Each structure stands twice: as C-alpha cells, then as structure tokens.
Amino acid sequence: MEQFKTIGLIGRLGSAKVIDTLERLIRFLGERQLDVIIDESLAAALSDHGLPLAEREALAERSDLVIVVGGDGSLLGAARTMCRTGTPVLGVNRGRLGFLTDISPDEVETRVGEVLDGNYESEQRFLLEAEVYRDGELVGTADALNDIVTHPGKVARMIEFELFIQNQFVYSQRSDGLIVATPTGSTAYALSGGGPILHPKLEAMVLVPMFPHTLSSRPLVIDAASEIRIHIGDANEADPHVSGDGQTQIVSKPGDVLIIRRKAQRLTLFHPLGHNYFETCRSKLGWSSRMGD
Template sequence: MDQFRNIGIIGRLGSSRVLDTIRRLKRFLLERHLHVILEDSIAEMLPGHGMQTCTRKLMGEICDLVIVVGGDGSLLGAARAMARHGTPVLGINRGSLGFLTDIRPDELEARVSEVLEGRYLMESRFLLEAEVRRGMESIGQSDALNDVVLHPGKSMRMLEFELYIDGHFVCSQKADGLIVATPTGSTAYSLSAGGPIMHPKLDAIVIVPMYPHTLSSRPIVVDGNSELKVVVSPELQIYPQISCDGQNHFTCAPGDTLSIRKKAQKLQLIHPVEHNYYEICRTKLGWGSRLGVQE
C-alpha cells in the first residue's frame, strides 16, 4: 500500500519556471494515479488545471505529503503551516541557495519516484515560537523554522535590551539587533552575522548579537529547550520590529518582552536517500573540494 496517496503542491508565485515545474510534477503524479491537491493561490495561475484546491492551512490536514516548488523561502512558509499537522514536506529547488529544497528540477521524476516508493531520508527539524507581551497582554506571536530577529526596522538607531535565559539574567546589550536561530537557520541570516554553523541534528539554539556595541559580545549556543526572554529597554526612543523567518513581522514598543522557545510540533522534512549535509554546505557555501588524496 502506498504511503503517500494525497499529495499537495505549493509553489512560489510570480515565476514561470515554477509554474512549468508544477505542471510537470502534476502530470507525473497523475500518471501514477495519485490524488493531487493544489494550493489555491498557485491554482489561480494554472487555469483549467482540473485539480482539487485548498488553502495552505487546510492542506496539512488532508495531505499525506506536501511538495514545495520554489526556494528555501517558499519551504519556510510551508514548514510553518505543515509542522502543526506533522505532514512531511519535500522541496524541489526553483530558487537560488537550496539548503532545504534539495531536489533539482531536472531530476524531479527520478527523485520523487524514490520518495513515493519509500526510499528517502526523513529529518525532524524543530521550530521556534515567539511571542511579544506588553504587560499581561499578548501583542503578537509567530513561528519560525530559521530565526526570530529583533531589529530596528527602518530606523538607523541602535537597540538596547536585556537577555534572560531560563529566568537567569545574562546581560544588557546595545546592538543593531539580535538573531535567535535554530540549527536549520544557522546557515541563513545568523551565519552572515557571524554565527556558527550547527548541524541540523543538534538540539540547540544560537543567540547572535548584530553589530554589538561591545566587541566582547559573541554568539552563544544554548540548549534547545531553553526559554529565552528579551526585554526591550523602556528608555528606547524607537519601536523595534520582530521578524520570523524574514516573512512574518510585528512591531514592539519600549518595555515590551519577547519570549522565544522551542515549538512542540516539528517539521518532518524529506530528503533524497543520498542527501549529505556537508556536501550541501560545501556546494552552497563554496568550501574547498577534495585535494585528490586517495582515502
């Protein structure tokens, strides 16, 4: 009995290459007599498709597998929606980097066939949940697969805040902002701000100050079950922004508290059987290749 019968397709909008790949994927899945469900926003770009459509929110409830055609940004958005249902996600890369969407369009049929036949690697990736509170009131909340970022928005002013980990005061800090990243997000914004690369299997969170006022401020790696609290200085003259995966944004005020913790539900991310994390890093980050030495 096939493990994946109801297969959802999510695609990045505004790209003819993505639409071409989705048409090819749809045709391939229908030839295998599978039930294909298109996300409603991408379905509008495919007139006459004849497929069932649904919202992204509903897709996690009715699909056995969701295939994302696009870049890592597309997969981040899908991940936040699918994690709550435990629906596995597979990425076909139509973006640039492709740390998460690791199937090339030219190998679509071969790799998707392997997955449908049960030959794949499944990884659990944890997400973060962030909430901003103003006194007793919740001002905003969102999830992030990559990172939660406190930043000044359009202002050029430096931020000032206090950091607490598991209720313990760590430090007060002046900086351009703060990045709190998962291992998945350690190769994204966190990396460009000087954070470490963390293997996806690590149960850890990295806290990276952005251009801190004090040169001794360095990234801190803490246990993945840590509860973080960032208190925005009441004396601050601007209203900072919180961004989750660079996609969901909300504004906080001086004196607000940002709480960050691991989300209970995890993303189930599918890779081809030959997936190699270090090869991905070597290719995407331009690391040196072998010297030709025989092993």
C-alpha cells in the same frame, strides 16, 4: 500500494520556472494515479489543471505528503503550517541556495518517484515560537523554522535590551538587534552575522548579536530547551520589530517583553536517499572539495 495517496503542491508565485516544474509534477503524479491538491494561491497561475484547491491549513490536513517547489523561503512558509499536522515536506529547488529544497528540477520525476516508492530519508527539524507581551498581555506571536530576529525596523539606530536565559540575567546590550536561530537557520541570516553552523541534529539554538556596541559580545550557543526572554528597554526611541523567518512581523514598543522558546511541533523533512548535509554545505557555501578532485 502507494504509501502516499494524496499529494499537496505548493509553489512560489511569480516564477515561470516554478510553474513549469509544477506542471511537470502534476502530469507525473497523474500518471501514478495519485490524488493531487493545489495550494489555492496558485489558482490563477495553474488554471487548466482541473484539480481541487485548498487553503494552506486544509491542504496540510488532507495531504499525505506536501511537495514545495521554489526556494528555501517557500519551504519556510510551508513549514510553519505543516508542522502543526505532522505532514512531511519534500522540496524541489527553484530558488538560489536550496539548503532545504534539495531536489534538482532536472531530476524531479526520478527523485520524487523514489520518494513515493518509499526510498527516502526523513528528519525532524524544530521550530521556534515567539510571543510579545505588553503590560502582561499578549500582543503578538510568530513562528519560525530559521530564526526570530529583533531589529530596529526601518529606523537606522541601535536598540537597547536585556537578555535572560532560563530566568538568569545574561547581559544588557546596545546593538542593531539579536538573531535567535535554530540549527536550520544557522546557515541563513545568523551565518551572515558571524554565527557558527550548527548541525541540524543538534538540540541547540544560537544567539547572534547584530553589530553590538561592545566588541566583547559574541554568538552564544544554548540548549534548545531553554526559554529566552528579551526585555525591550524603556529608553528606546524606535519601536523594535520582531520577525519570524523574515516573513512575519510584530512591532514592539519600549517596555515590551519578548519570549522565545522551542515549538512543541516539529517539521518532518524528506530528502532523497544519499542526502549528505556536508555535501550540501560544500556546494552551497563554496567549501573546497577533496584534494585531487
């Protein structure tokens, strides 16, 4: 008996290659007599399939497994919904790097078939949640699998803020902003900012200043259970933006308070058997192979 009876399909819009892979998946899953639900955003691109459509939240609730076809950005968007229902996610890479979407489109039937047969590795990835308060009232929220970033927005100027961790004052800073990243996000924007790579099994967060005014300011790794509080300085001339995975935006005001903490729900991420995190780093980041290879 199939472990997964209903499969949800999500794909990145605007890519013929993504649509080609989705159509291959639909045929393959149909041959296995599985129920398939399509993300309603794909309705126009996949018009002749005759399969049910569902908005993202309903798709998560009705699916036993969700397959995301696209790049890591596509999976990031799906993760924020799938974590609420605990629906496992499997990624097929049709993007560039593919840290999270690790199945090659050339082997999609083989690898997806193995997962459907129960041959897979499963891991839990934690997310972050951010809340922005103004005069004590909640004015905006954001979730992120990769990172929460405070930045000046479209204005090219530094912002001032105070950082507190577990209610303890850390420092005041003038910089282009601050990246708060999960281990998943440590190989994304935070890495470009000079932050360390955190293994995904670590229960830790990394705080990476963006072009700080003082050269002594360095990335800081802290316990993932910590609560981070950022006080946006009253003297800021710009309205700093708070973004989640670069996909959701909150426009803050001087005097606002940003709170970031680990989200209670986690993403269940599936990989084919033999998945090796360090091999992924080698291939995606251009690390050297073993001598003699």
